[in-house]
Each structure stands twice: as C-alpha cells, then as structure tokens.
Amino acid sequence: MKNLKWWQKTAVYQIYPKSFMDTTSSGTGDLKGITCKLDYLKKLGIGAIWLTPIYPSPMVDNGYDIADYTAIDETYGTMADFEKLIAEAKKRDIKIVMDLVYNHSSDKNKWFIESKSSKTNPKADWYIWRDAKADGSAPTNWRSIFGGSAWQWCEERGQYYLHTFAVEQPDLNWENPEVRQALFDAANFWLEKGVGGFRIDAITYIKKPKNFVDGEPDGKDGLVAVHAMTANTEGILDFLHEFKRKVFDGHDIFTVGEANGVEANELKYWVGKDGVFDMLFEFSHMNLPFTNGEIWCYSREWKLTELKKALSDSQQATKDNGWYPVFFENHDQPRCINHFLPKNSDPIKAAKTLATILLTLRGTPFIYEGQELGMTNVAWDSIDDYNDIQSHGQYNFALKEGFSPEQAMNFVHFFSRDNARTPMQWDNSKNAGFSKGKAWLPVNENYPEVNAEVEDKNSDSVLNYYRKLINFRADNEVLTAGDYEEFLKDDERIFAFVRSVQNKKIYVLANFILDEVNFSAEILGQSKFIFGNYENNVKGTLKPLEAVIYEEA
Numbered sequence: 001m002k003n004l005k006w007w008q009k010t011a012v013y014q015i016y017p018k019s020f021m022d023t024t025s026s027g028t029g030d031l032k033g034i035t036c037k038l039d040y041l042k043k044l045g046i047g048a049i050w051l052t053p054i055y056p057s058p059m060v061d062n063g064y065d066i067a068d069y070t071a072i073d074e075t076y077g078t079m080a081d082f083e084k085l086i087a088e089a090k091k092r093d094i095k096i097v098m099d100l101v102y103n104h105s106s107d108k109n110k111w112f113i114e115s116k117s118s119k120t121n122p123k124a125d126w127y128i129w130r131d132a133k134a135d136g137s138a139p140t141n142w143r144s145i146f147g148g149s150a151w152q153w154c155e156e157r158g159q160y161y162l163h164t165f166a167v168e169q170p171d172l173n174w175e176n177p178e179v180r181q182a183l184f185d186a187a188n189f190w191l192e193k194g195v196g197g198f199r200i201d202a203i204t205y206i207k208k209p210k211n212f213v214d215g216e217p218d219g220k221d222g223l224v225a226v227h228a229m230t231a232n233t234e235g236i237l238d239f240l241h242e243f244k245r246k247v248f249d250g251h252d253i254f255t256v257g258e259a260n261g262v263e264a265n266e267l268k269y270w271v272g273k274d275g276v277f278d279m280l281f282e283f284s285h286m287n288l289p290f291t292n293g294e295i296w297c298y299s300r301e302w303k304l305t306e307l308k309k310a311l312s313d314s315q316q317a318t319k320d321n322g323w324y325p326v327f328f329e330n331h332d333q334p335r336c337i338n339h340f341l342p343k344n345s346d347p348i349k350a351a352k353t354l355a356t357i358l359l360t361l362r363g364t365p366f367i368y369e370g371q372e373l374g375m376t377n378v379a380w381d382s383i384d385d386y387n388d389i390q391s392h393g394q395y396n397f398a399l400k401e402g403f404s405p406e407q408a409m410n411f412v413h414f415f416s417r418d419n420a421r422t423p424m425q426w427d428n429s430k431n432a433g434f435s436k437g438k439a440w441l442p443v444n445e446n447y448p449e450v451n452a453e454v455e456d457k458n459s460d461s462v463l464n465y466y467r468k469l470i471n472f473r474a475d476n477e478v479l480t481a482g483d484y485e486e487f488l489k490d491d492e493r494i495f496a497f498v499r500s501v502q503n504k505k506i507y508v509l510a511n512f513i514l515d516e517v518n519f520s521a522e523i524l525g526q527s528k529f530i531f532g533n534y535e536n537n538v539k540g541t542l543k544p545l546e547a548v549i550y551e552e553a
C-alpha cells in the first residue's frame with residue numbers, strides 16, 4: 001500500500017451546523033446536536049467532519065461573517081460543548097475540521113469597529129479603505145458577489161470600504177502584517193484545541209491588485225464582477241506560503257482551500273510539493289452552467305463531455321503531485337441530483353449513480369449532509385421564502401437585466417444555496433426530527449420517504465449504498481491510491497474510467513441518461529461485476545442511470 005496520509009484514505013463529511021440537529025428547540029442546529037449524531041456518522045464510515053463556521057456572527061451570511069475568530073456562537077453552544085465534540089469524535093476516530101473565513105470579517109467584528117472609527121486608529125489599515133471619486137461615487141465600478149456595488153460608504157470615517165461579498169462582510173487587508181498575524185494566531189488557537197484540519201474560505205480574493213481601476217461593465221447596472229478584477233491576483237501565494245509556514249507545517253492535519261477561479265492547470269502552484277494546501281476545491285465541474293462568473297440568469301446548458309473533462313483534468317493535474325478533494329455538493333450548491341442529472345431522473349438511482357463516481361474517483365471524497373440520503377432541491381413560491389442572501393441578490397439582478405419575476409424565480413429554484421440548507425432529514429416526525437421548535441428554514445416535503453431512519457432499515461436505500469461504497473473504498477488500495485484513466489471520452493451518455501495499481505483494475509461506468517445504452521463489452525476485459533445501483537448487470541449494457549463497478553484482480 002502506498003504511503004498515504006489518514007486524510008487521503010478517509011471520506012470527509014460536511015456539516016452545516018445551523019441545519020443539522022437542534023437539541024434546544026430553538027429552530028437552529030447546535031453543537032450538542034452534532035455530538036449526538038456521531039454514531040450515525042461513524043456508521044456511515046467517515047473519518048473527518050468539516051464544520052461550516054460556528055463562531056459568533058450576526059449571521060448575515062450564516063456565519064461566514066465572523067465577529068470573533070476564537071469563540072463559539074451562543075446559538076451553537078459553548079466552548080465546552082465544542083471541546084466535548086472534539087473529545088467524543090476522537091473516541092470514534094473522527095477529526096473535526098474548522099472553516100477559516102479570512103478574506104473578510106463581519107462589520108460587527110471589533111477589528112472593523114475600531115478600523116472604521118477614524119483614519120488614524122491603530123487598526124485604521126486593517127481593512128480596504130479608499131476615498132470616493134471626485135464626484136463622490138465609489139472608487140471603482142466593481143460589483144460584489146452578492147450583488148450591488150462592492151464598495152460601501154462609511155460616514156463615520158468619510159471613506160468607502162471594499163466588500164467582495166455582502167456589505168456586512170468588509171474585506172481584510174492582508175498587506176498589513178499585523179492582520180496576517182492576528183489571523184494566524186486564531187488558526188493556532190483552534191489547533192491547540194485539537195482540530196484535524198482547516199477548510200479555508202474564499203481564498204482567491206485575499207490579494208488585491210496594486211491599482212484599483214474600473215473594468216468593462218458586464219451588466220446593465222454598469223458594474224463588473226469583482227471576481228474578474230481581483231481574483232487570483234499575483235502575489236497571493238506569498239501570503240499563503242507564510243500561512244503554511246506559520247500555522248500548518250508540522251501538524252498532522254489537512255488543509256483544503258476554496259478557490260473559485262483556479263483552473264486544473266494551476267493546481268500545481270496550490271497543492272503538492274510546492275503548493276500551500278493539501279487540497280484545493282476548484283470549481284470547474286460545478287461552474288459548468290456559468291459563462292462569466294456566477295451569474296445565475298445567464299446560465300447555460302452543458303454536455304456530459306464537459307463534466308467528464310473538468311473532472312478528468314483535475315484528476316490528471318493531481319496525478320503525481322498533490323491531492324484532489326472530490327465533491328459534488330456543498331452548502332453553496334444545488335443538490336447534486338438536480339445539478340448533474342436529467343430532470344425526470346429516479347432520485348434513488350440518480351443519487352446512487354453520483355455516489356458511485358464520487359467514491360471511486362482519485363482523491364478524498366467530501367459528502368455534504370443529506371447527500372447520503374439523496375436529499376433534493378426545493379422550490380418555494382416567493383423570493384420572500386428564501387433566506388440566502390445570494391438568492392436575493394441574484395433575483396434582483398435578474399429583474400434589472402429584464403427577466404420576468406417567473407424567470408427570476410426559476411433561476412432561484414435551480415441555484416439557490418437554500419437548496420442545500422434545508423434541515424437534515426432524520427426521521428418522519430415533525431420537522432423531519434431536526435427540531436421540536438420552528439425550524440429556521442422549512443424542511444423539504446419529501447422527508448417522509450427521504451430520511452435517515454427509514455433508509456437505515458432499508459438495505460436498498462441511498463444511505464446503505466453510501467455506507468457500502470465508503471467501506472469498499474476504504475479497504476481498497478486501487479481506489480485510494482490507484483491511477484485514473486478515462487475511457488469512452490467522447491461519449492455523451494456514459495462516464496467511464498478505470499483505476500489501477502499494477503495489474504489490479506477497477507472499472508467504473510455510469511449512464512447519465514434516462515435510456516438504456518450499449519457499449520463494447522470488450523473494454524471491460526476479463527473483469528467481473530462487483531456491484532452497482534441495479535442488482536445485476538449485463539456486460540456492455542447500462543440501464544437508465546445505471547452505475548457499475550467491475551474488478552479485475
């Protein structure tokens with residue numbers, strides 16, 4: 001067996017604490033809720049939990065607006081609850097991974113409150129402040145990721161500040177060494193608590209360009225996406241090398257950066273022997289519907305060959321150097337069944353098809369809460385039913401671009417981040433067993449059939465299929481360490497690849513369409529059918545949405 005690290009052999013489970021399990025009837029999930037579900041996660045077979053932010057926050061962006069980097073938000077519990085979670089997880093050989101949101105803080109963070117108070121206070125330079133243009137307007141025409149200008153006027157200080165995301169999320173000034181040190185100290189604080197790693201948020205935005213200039217407008221609002229003007233600015237890796245040196249090095253942890261905008265051919269700068277992280281979430285496969293930045297109303301149709309190419313390029317780019325985090329869902333994305341498979345797909349077959357690929361590609365699989373149950377998107381009637389700040393921004397933007405309210409709602413139905421944030425479906429009691437109070441976000445109506453309790457008892461459920469795959473992968477050198485090679489590359493119906501270590505081979509094939517398809521059985525050589533999402537398989541044929549695993553020893 002190749003010498004792999006613990007985090008290369010395990011699967012990671014992502015928890016959105018707000019929606020996972022509420023033990024106080026507040027309507028919001030909490031840390032005790034996570035602790036009480038550790039046995040469920042152990043049985044699933046995962047070895048690490050990535051928690052989205054649990055720090056004190058005004059929750060404008062559900063915790064991605066941090067008011068204090070070294071404390072726990074009281075709606076989630078106390079530091080003692082967190083320590084208990086780490087200890088209980090450890091007993092089960094599960095590590096806890098924290099989310100570091102270091103591009104920006106909350107505007108209620110004491111650092112920002114001090115920074116905005118004058119141009120001369122000790123933290124005056126901790127955020128990105130600029131004077132207005134001569135006519136009083138914003139310093140540049142950049143549009144924030146959540147919509148509207150990326151600049152906010154601050155009366156108190158008489159200047160604008162930059163916010164790549166919401167107005168309440170001012171960008172930190174990484175050029176200032178004191179800011180970097182304060183952020184590194186906070187990460188070290190969590191390492192001392194015994195965390196097993198970090199997911200580092202929105203990292204491509206931390207370095208700003210030298211000169212702030214207007215860009216060519218890309219919308220009727222006369223603005224240009226901030227992403228196009230600031231993402232991945234030269235010099236960014238210097239900051240991150242310092243971060244690695246001062247925080248990550250020497251610990252038995254993993255780090256995974258969130259790096260929208262990084263392409264497969266750039267991965268070598270980010271991961272591997274000269275890189276800064278162990279893994280990098282790049283979004284080439286998730287962003288297929290987008291033509292220019294994440295603008296929902298200008299989304300497009302995409303082909304299976306594009307999805308296969310995106311995934312295969314990342315597999316190849318991390319073949320000899322670096323490691324890949326395989327993911328089809330997170331708290332910002334539609335549910336994968338809705339995202340990647342045809343509209344009228346049988347949800348159970350669909351969930352299992354994607355699971356088969358997720359758990360057999362090369363890299364560490366990341367499973368998002370509820371994905372293992374086959375949870376799906378929701379579609380609420382009115383924009384007022386949605387909590388997600390980005391959904392509101394995109395809805396308003398679509399209206400301004402001239403789309404009708406119905407069209408704008410269709411975009412929200414498909415892309416809203418609330419699709420992934422509806423409460424976890426535990427059983428068929430009130431609120432799917434998530435909360436005895438009023439859930440902060442409505443539960444998906446399909447909870448009586450799609451829930452952990454029902455699926456636990458059904459040997460044919462999505463949940464039991466995930467358990468089987470996770471186990472199969474964990475014990476299998478070919479799947480954890482083996483090479484990856486795609487075949488049937490130009491096929492628009494079938495995703496097919498082979499994993500191999502010397503003479504041992506595992507073939508994975510998945511039919512992405514709703515018709516039966518045929519291919520030449522010779523491709524599979526002498527290999528034997530192991531399992532798939534139908535009971536049996538006829539070599540050379542795939543039923544609608546069928547996924548199969550063949551093995552040659």
Ligand code: GLC
Nearest residue numbers: 061064101165201202331332
């Ligand atoms: C990342 C997070 C997302 C958040 C944004 C701003 O993309 O995943 O949820 O809104 O950063 O912090």
